[in-house]
Every structure is written in C-alpha cells, then in structure tokens.
Amino acid sequence: MFDTETEGARIELRALTKHYPGQPAPAVDNVDLDIPAGELVVFVGPSGCGKTTTMKMINRLVEPTSGEIRIGGKDVLSLQPDELRRHIGYAIQQVGLFPHLTIGQNIGLVPKLLGWPAARIAARVEELLSLVNLEPSLFHDRYPRQLSGGQQQRVGVARALAADPPVMLMDEPFGATDPITREHLQKEFVRLQKRLRKTIIFVTHDFEEAIKLGDRIVVLRERSHIAQYDTPAEILARPADDYVAGFVGQDATLKRLALLRVEDVAPAGPPQQAGLPQVAAGTSLREALDVMIAHGSDRCSSPSGVLTYTALCGAVGTGRPSSPGREPEAVPSLPAPEKVVAGGR
Template sequence: MDDGADRAIRLINVTKRYPGQRTPAVDDVTLTIPGGEIVVLLGPSGSGKTTMMRLINRLIEPTSGRIIVAGRDALGLDPTELRRHIGYVIQNAGLFPHMTVATNVGLVPQMLKWDKRRVAGRVDELLDLVGMDPATFRDRYPRELSGGQQQRVGVARALAADPPVMLMDEPFGAVDPITREHLQDSLLGLQEELGKTIVFVTHDIDEALKLGDRIAILDQGSRVAQYATPLEILLEPADAYVEQFIGGGQTMRLLQFSRVADVPLQQVPEAAPDDDAAAVLERIQAGRPAFGIVLDEARRPVRWIHPEDLGGVTGPIGTRGMDTATPIRARSTLQQALERLILIEHDWVPVVGPRGAYQGTVTLGTLQQAIKEMKARSRDRRTADGS
C-alpha cells in the first residue's frame, strides 16, 4: 500500500448482519473519512461505532457494501496484508505481556522482514516520538509501566511501519482524567507532525470535540445523525438527538473546543530574510496593517518587521525586525488563545499549523469578535427552532 496514495477511507453502503439478530449492527452506512484527518465515531453502546472500525481492517467482514482504504478495495486485499498497513490502538494498549517494550513496538516491522538494525532504529525513533526515553523504557515489560505509558507504547506500535491509516478504539478510556488529557494532547501533537488518517472511537463528547477534525454522531442502528466539524455540531446540531447528545453549556463549549483555525485569521505582508528591503517596504506600505512578518525557509514565523526597520536599507532585510511572540497553534482552543493573549505583551500573535508553518495572525479583538459571531449564530438558531 503506497503511503503517497489517496489516504481517505470510504464506506459505501456498508451493512453488517449477525446471524440470529433481527436488526443489522451496521445498516447501509456511507461515509468518507478524508485523508490526513482525525474523524471521531461518537455514539452510545449499540450504535455500531466499534463494529464500523473493525470492518475497516476486516477483523469482521461486511455482509454487503464496499470499503476503500488508502485508494484500494479492502475486500480485495489479503486481510493480514491489509492490517499490516493499518495501525490499531485499543483500550489498555493490548501489549503482549511477555514481550519487552522494544519487541512490542517492533513487531510489525519484524513481520515485514526489516533487518534488526532498521527495526531497532525505528523503535528508538518512535519511543522518542511518544515521549518515552528509549534507554529507560526499551527493555521494560508492560507490567512495569503505568497505564498512560502502556497507551503511549500502543500508539508507538501502531505507528511502527508508518501506516497511512490508524484506528483507535476507545484508546484512552481506561486511564485517569489527567493522564487521558496528556495522551489526547500527545496525539494532537503527533498528528500535526505525521498527518495520518485516524478513525477514533469514543462515547465521550468532550473527547470527540477536542480531537476530531470531523465527528460522526451515531444513533442506534448506526444511523449517522450528523457528520460535521466540531464547530458546526456545536453551532448547528442537526436534530433533537444530536442536541441532547452534546448537552448544554454551548457558550462554554465554544470556548473550550472551538479552535483558532475556526476563526478568520488576519493576514499581514510576508517577507523572507533574503528579500530586498525596498521591495518589502513597498509591500508593507501598500498593505494593512503597516508592518509585516518575516518567515524562514519552512514558512515558520521569525520576526515582525516595520517601516522604520527598513529606512535607508539596501539589499536583503537579513535579521532586521523584532522577534514575534511564541506562535499560537491553529489547533489551540479559543480559550487557550484568549488566555495567551491576555497574559502576553504583544497585541498580534502569529498562528501556525503543522510543522510550525505560518497561517495568519490573531489579536484579542479578532477572537472576541469571532466568539460574538458564534454566539449570535447559536442564538439565532435557537430562536428559529423555537418559533
């Protein structure tokens, strides 16, 4: 399975019927999970969310329908071969207790006949990636780890062969709330770097809102009650079932779970260190606001630059200007961004996405206006529903 292929997952009219049951566990579901996104399947017990996940990697077989994984018909592939290209993380990590951490993580690469040196290098790389020092943890056994550490090893194992797709079935449900929050934050950090296609099953609405790029809210009988972004679900729940499922406190949830990426970012003139000073000055004077931002070769923000920094300068702008504040991540919540902007001395803060690449800027006023507009939309919808 080519990592460069289409990484989307498509369920097309998928049904699963078990013998002796009157109603299907999954009933004619059609759903597209875009490549590079986290899609959360959210619903109560019996809504078919775990069944749908297991259908994707053929732990169970569909009664009818088609499943396309990373551009290939999953039902036309050897099931074992398919699973080697799909990372799978379950509750309690599912580690083999008689194997060391290194052996657990390196299991799939060994099955793929990687040489020992390559496997060892990949194990150390992944332990580093999930925040576990290889020298400390490589030779430990699962019983010597905390629940949170076991889950980190489970994530490392799922990533071992660099699969384009990951399935995560209630992976953080068995740990305490503080550890769970740390694991969620770690997953978001990893996703920014790796951009996997992730299907994540949970019954926790707050976890879904925090992690999901999109959320599929499932009702009994695997009815997809709503499939949308967290912001769309908070502002415009599709029906009474969705509204009941997400509960009250919409205004606080907008702050806690809406992301900086959900608001219109302000753009300022851009420049690179090698750009000609006169050209940059002209660009700044022609735009609004009357300053620019200097980006490095990877489009990471470096400095603000103002007209007074460029007066009489010839040639490249070089290191002129003033360091920016530490950027805000596009995945940060509005609450996190507001807290940052209140505490720092800078009026403008750059916003960055995956790999720290610049996306735009925010100010306290930007966020306050965005929140007002979100609240107005939510209020208008409730008024319309009540009329």
C-alpha cells in the same frame, strides 16, 4: 500495499452492512462515509450503536455482510486480511501489550511480521519511543507490567505507528486512563497527528474527546446510522437534530469558545495593557472568559491586543452582549469551519 504509503490515504465506505446471524436487525446498517486523506475522524455515539463494529470492518476483524470498503482507492475486501491488517495501525482501549515481550519487541512486532531487517526495526523502535516521549534507553528493555497506565498507552500508540501505516484505527485508546493522564495524552496525540497527518478513525463515546481531537466528527445513532458528519465547530453551532443536540449538551457555546484561541480573534487595541487581567496568546477563548469572570471585567489583555466580551461573542456569532441568546445567523463574522478547526489546536 496502499498507493500512498505513510501519508494518509482516503477511506471510502459504501453501503457497508453487518448483520449478525440470529439478530433481528443489522448491527451496522448501510453506512456510506468518505474520510479524506490525512484527517482524524472521530466516531462518537452511545454504547452499542455499532461504531466499533463499523471500525473493525475496515481492518476486517469483523467481516462485512455486504458493502464496499476502499482505502486509497483499493478494494479492501479483495485483499488478504492478515496482510491488510499489517498495513493498518490498530490501538485499543485495553492497550493489549504482550506481557512476555519487552517494550522494544512489542513495538517491533509488526515490522517483524513484515519482514524488515533487524537493524531497520531497531532504528524504528528507537525513533518511535522518542516520538511518544519515552526515553529509548530507559524503556526499550522493560516489560509492560513495569510501566504506568499512561506509559503503556503511549507504547500502544507507538506500536500502532510502527510500520508507518497510512491508516490508523483507534478504539478508545485513552479510555482507561485517569483524567489528567488522559488530557496529557490527548494533547500529545494532537501534536503528533499534526506532524504525521495519518488518516485516523478514532472511536469514543466521549464527546469532549471528539471535539478536542477530531478534524471531523461522525455522530452515530442506533445501527451506525449517521446522524451528522461535520467539523466540531459546525456540529456545535448547528446540530442537525435533537439527537445530536443532546450529545452536544447544554454548553455548546462554551465548547465552541474552547475551540478558538485568543490570537485567532485578532483583538483591537494596544497589546499588554496594564491594569487588565492578562492571558497568553495560545489561551482558548473559554479560558479567557473564565479569567474575565474571575476578575469581574469585560475585557482582558493578551500579547496580541485587548480581548473584549463583545469580540468574544462575535467570535461565536452570538450578537451583542446586551441581547444574549443564540442568533447564529445574525452575525456574519463566523469564521469558516476549516479555519476554526485549524485554530482549535
């Protein structure tokens, strides 16, 4: 259907508007947005800001009043909606697994709608179950109610991936799980997306989740107006206005530290110094700072060298430790946003 099957496709929204009849103002007002192929873009905003409506217009569960949507250069509004949806992965918060079908049947549904031969569907289902870390022999013939919430969410993601769509839409897919399961699912999902490089639109109202998952974040305000569209590091470092700053919260610097890992800072000195608190190379700077505070030390040791408090401040561009406070432009050692994003994983 789209020119680039399986690998992500570019999504373009042009003057996209949804005006429900009888409403004084449009729910989604004149949205222009480019989503690069293979990126995970998070729509974040308060409830009722139109983020879900915007997303649902892309697979036409909601028909736009006006505007244009292109996926991989193709005009979505000229396609047959049901056929279009079979080529766009879709996962929702309530998961929506069909209780009367087995896990295998649930995952194989879209391939079946697309008319794949049975053998190919069976192979694909096995592959997907393994991909989301569910043992195929154990789960294939179970029914959804026999699974825990987290397991159901994984099946939901597997089902959305079933036909290997270039584009996936996800509406708070981890919203209904407990914090521990959620964290786990998010980590797995980030790993998965690194491999698959789909174009994903991910809707959430949780800014923390947006930072963890997004290659880019779209902060939306009322009527789906875009307040800021940028990488997580950039939004944390330079929120466009008070509205975005409110979303970021008071601990923006700490959040930025969480995006960086110890090995990205290239600390000086010999590795693994005895007598200093030890951290692993993959630890985030935020966790490293936590270790330092816990030990009352201004440095800690990692396999790649000694990390000092000064280096830590330098990494987020906040100057010397003797003069705390935010001077984002003062220190030029701020890593390029793209690199920060890559390092954040």
